[in-house]
Amino acid sequence: xxxILIINxxxxxLLAKREPEIYGNVSFEDFxxxxxxxxxxxxxxxxxxxxxxxxxxKLQAAADTFEAVILNAAAYTHTSIAISDTxxxxxxxxxxxxxxxxxxREEYRKFSYVSNHAALIIMGEGLAGYAKAxxxxxNL
Numbered sequence: 129x130x131x132i133l134i135i136n137x138x139x140x141x142l143l144a145k146r147e148p149e150i151y152g153n154v155s156f157e158d159f160x161x162x163x164x165x166x167x168x169x170x171x172x173x174x175x176x177x178x179x180x181x182x183x184x185x186k187l188q189a190a191a192d193t194f195e196a197v198i199l200n201a202a203a204y205t206h207t208s209i210a211i212s213d214t215x216x217x218x219x220x221x222x223x224x225x226x227x228x229x230x231x232x233r234e235e236y237r238k239f240s241y242v243s244n245h246a247a248l249i250i251m252g253e254g255l256a257g258y259a260k261a262x263x264x265x266x267n268l
Contacts, residue, residue: 130169132265133194134160134258135186136176137202143227143255150228152254159255167262180204180211187214196221196265198258205230205240215245221268223261226251 136156139146144155156176164172173194175186183201190197199222204211215222222245229252230237243249248264250257 130196130266131171131173131194132196132198132262133173133175133186133190134198134200135183135190136174136200137183137204138178140200140202141176141178152227154255156255159258163259163262166259167266170262170266172262180208183208184210184214187211187218191218191220194220196223196268198223198225198261198265199242199246200225200227201242205242206237208241212241212245215242218245221247221265223247223264224249224251225257225261227254227257228252 140156143151144153160172160174177183177186183204187197197218197220201208201211205226224240224242224246230240231251248261250260253260
């Protein structure tokens, strides 16, 4: 059984409440139930935080516990050299996921400190992007 950690960054705890025209109207917790049902042979753990250091701590610990990480660093995608440095040290596959297409949004969202460390980048597919990431990692 594969063991995958999903990490969501700031404001993703507000899915279904925050800008539903961009992020949809389903909470991640509700979606996670469906995701686990879709992939019963994969252990999917989930962590969300609004704090950059907590993401770094979780990533550092992930290499010893998980076979792969799906990371939606949210706004930290565009600002965090510290998260980038942490990803550089990991020896497990990383998939970068964005619910919206960051390349079609504000100019400052078009750069990612995560992308250089990702085995796959998925954006603009809504929550289905997470399922695509799990499927990709399951087949590695």
